[in-house]
Amino acid sequence: MKSLIFKKKNLIAFAMAAVVAVSGFGVYQSQAAEKIDENKKCTITVKVPDACSLDDKPADNTIVNGISLYDGTLEVDFYKLADVKLNGEINTTVDGVDLSGLSGSKVTADTIKTIADEAYKKIDPKKPTYKVKINPSTEKSKPVNEDKGVDRGIYLYVVKDFQNKQYQYSFDKYIVMVPYSTTISQGTKVDEHGNIVDVEESSDDWVYDTEIALKCKATEIYGKLKITKELKTYNESLGTTPFVFEVEAFYGEGDKKEIVYSNVFSMDFDKPGEQYIEVEKIPANSKVIVKEVYSGASYTIEGDVEKTTEIKENETAEVKFTNDYNDQTDVGAISIENHFNENGYVDSNINPNSTTTENVETEN
Template structure:
């Protein structure tokens, strides 16, 4: 186990400035004279800047309006204690993170080095662990706090957020609790501050969803052979255009489906049966067009919590002949129940019949 001794003022100043660089602090040189109270309660607060105009911050704020179309899951930040901070200022790695080189903090590392050598390997370990504490934003608040009795230490924080359209990516980082805000230039207090915090800055990524087209062919003319039904899916979400055609093929009466994946979540599409074969018609009362079908995010999950948007079409043989010269032995239809019936027409009819 590698320990990092941060007890000397100058070492504390350099190391903590690097540790807190992405935590919302702009400290040039940190110092702390007094010993750490390891029994004290520390608080770690995550903040969303009220002036932040990013997609994440804007949609989070909007999601709490009564008429909002934004449906955001709870915004959370998982905390993992990488190391304990002892009275003397020494960092002792937690047994779960014993391979994390916290001693790197003594080398005045920049943010990229901290991410590479501490944050990234710590995140890999954290994937198999339950968080020590979770910060949860509630009721539209722009800040949320975790209270940790006797919690002095170095923490990895991993923010998580998504809504019905976007998932959000955040920079995970580390924060020391307590820290000191003493600077040579301002001459403020050199006491340990047991209430620390950082700001969330998220970038958005479009989520995707699926559309399930279900088709039931109730009766089928064997003599006409295989039949294809063609569907057009058309819509738009901002500057994303959706316009394509898809086929569902039948070799007999049956129920088939076509799952279309990778559509932008929250887009509303129109699904139209463009072609149903010249000898098939919609079942009475069934739809041939669906409008404003909203795509629900599933991110490609094979077993999504929310089922995909679904449309149903039903067709049947319409007693028409595709061409002349149909022999009597071919004038049978399969009803889908294993029974084949004579269709009642005379052989060699010369015109398509409707």
């Protein structure tokens, strides 16, 4: 078994002050030789973030709310990597886990993440030392092992990914030490967004209650929609015939309805047959209503003018409309589309496949 010893004068500087420490790990320079109080209970409390960073957006505007709306189980597993002795010595308890990279004087957060990722390869993911389950919709924080507390040590913690509405949430693996000292964290605390909220005088005193704020990334997930139109018969004397479709995607019902996509599309026919339009990047897990709001002059729709479907991640939902000539002689016209998404911008995620006339985009 490998052994890694750090006296309290040269201890791993673990980056978990009351919330999350800025500086990561570094050499702990202490003038005190105070021992850990074996009679004091050690605790770790997991805090649920109120927001996550968007994976594909610039760092200055990446906050997205929504994790607190997840009415499910957020699971955090803790794996003990090493014991912390009363005299400040640390002995590796998991074969193959190398913590020596944490003892340098210029250890960064990226260094810690790399070591955490490597440690995860060595442990048995099915055998966590502790496990905590949180419902983000009802719980903002939760202690590990409830009232019993945790053993002194160095822990790897891993959060299982999950989906909530149109987002896939993923979390960084990280390492926490309990107990810790504010000298270790250099007296600097930050909130869950990485903003400095307090700078306090450092101390060699051991802190036995540790809080960790989970760091997460949210990646938007999408599906596609295919709208197919069949025109059974066609009267050439009436000219090109337009058909117009309104698409609205939303979550919830009634007062809780949240529209996440809204647009209008058209197809122009100059002969009988089928055409289709593919609409990309509609938020996954949303319900979609497609309504044929204009059926073309002299052509009658068969069946419902409104179709409902659901959008699944990386799948294509399909709806189909069928029209036929009704023996009327109204003259048709070329349709014009206004392509806007839910934010009011011109939508470029449109694939009007197999249409017979070029779509015209206008911006109001």
